[in-house]
Amino acid sequence: MSRRWAVLILIFFGILISYVDRGNLGIAAVEIMREFGFSPALMGTLLSCFFWTYGAAQFPAGMVVDRFGIRRTYATAFLAWSLASASIGLAVGLGSILTSRLVLGLAEAVGPLASIAFIRRNFSPSEQGLPTAIYIAGQSLGPAAGAWAGTVLLEALGWRSVFIITGLAALVWLPPWWLLAPRGGAKAPAASHATPPAPEWSRVLMSAGFWVLTGCVFLQSYFWYFMLTWAPAYLRLTHHYGAAEMGRVMAIPMASMTVTTIAGGVLADRTAQRWSAPVRARLLFSAGGYLGASSFLLLRAAPDRSWVLPILLVSMCCVGVANSNFWALAQAAAPSKLIGRAIGYLNMVGQAAGAAAPLITGWLLGPRNDFTVAIAIAGLCPLITGLALWITGAARMEGLRDALAPVGSAR
Secondary structure, X not given: XXXXXXXXXXXXXXXXXXXXXXXXXXXXXXXXXXXXOOOHHHHHHHHHHHHHHHHXXXXXXXXXXXXXXXXXXXXXXXXXXXXHHHHHHHOOOHHHHHHHHHHHHHHHOHHHHHHHHHHHHHOOHHHOHHHHHHHHHHHHHHHHHHHHHHHHHHHHHOHHHHHHHHHXXXXXXXXXXXXXXXOOOOOOOOOOOOOXXXXXXXXXXXXXXXXXXXXXXXXXXXXXXXXXXXXXXXXXXXXOOOXXXXXXXXXXHHHHHHHHHHHHHHHHHHHHHHHOOHHHHHHHHHHHHHHHHHHHHHHHHOOOHHHHHXXXXXXXXXXXXXXXXXXXXXXXXXXXXXXXXXXXXXXXXXXXXXXXXXXXXXXXXXXXXXXXXXXXXXXHHHHHHHHHHHHHHHHHHHHHHHHHHHHOOOO
């Protein structure tokens, strides 16, 4: 196995661990609400606050990744977020949970940027589908693993063990990362040592691709973070699943999503090579996947809880196909030298949605814990995303890449 694939495996496990840590609060939400007497609105604030610092740190973290490289930056961030996650198990009230979640969000901001930067700089555009799919698979397998392990720990040892054990056990990731990850920052283009010209921002802002990517990131992130933050409580409060049943119903769709994520990346790579049109192929798979994910709306019409698992399974499998290709599409629209900042911007937009989804949901639930409107809003997000990508087309996305091209010679 080549070194770049070994690092990619570590990137997969790093992002998996980050999603376990950020999702633990959703798994333990009902128990924490009962112990501390938190209302749904207050719990929504705690679920949201992770995204305040996570989103605000995206662009600065991208600059740090571009400047100092991924080895030291990612290792430091990983250590900080693991300890922050574990500290929630020692919480004594609102303030301590809030502080730990804010630190967790700040530190985890580095992970996606370092991951995408490594893929962009070490794999050509025609082969980025599979590496990106492997990275995205960590985002789906993480919640699956967290739902399974979290509910086992929750029932056996209580909610505090969920945070302490998963947070500290993850530190075994650090030594192999330090050994294998590339050293140094981004390499300058060999042909010239001059500072590349700035992009013509008027062209960027007038590009339909820029606004479509921005809007789609927000919408698909709203849906995804609703799933991570409030879906476990939805299963327990609306359909009255026990902790173990909830873990199973969350884990199966998320684990299945991992398979479709990788399959979608491989099929899109082959389609891109056959058509000699990577952007067109990524758009096709992304739009189709998000349209399929809107099957989530069927939960509003489900006659009983036996429908819940099949609906979630179909929706999450479609999200897997869409997400891997959407982020490969985003990479294709950014120059290699500024990939950290470009993805940092998109992640910043996504985390604004991450902050909004749990807050809005918490407010909508009210004293009756009614999820009807919240499910409708979340389900419409992938539907609108798929339609927007389909209508935009490859030519407008390539127009965004052309607008950004003056930033650097490497595309």
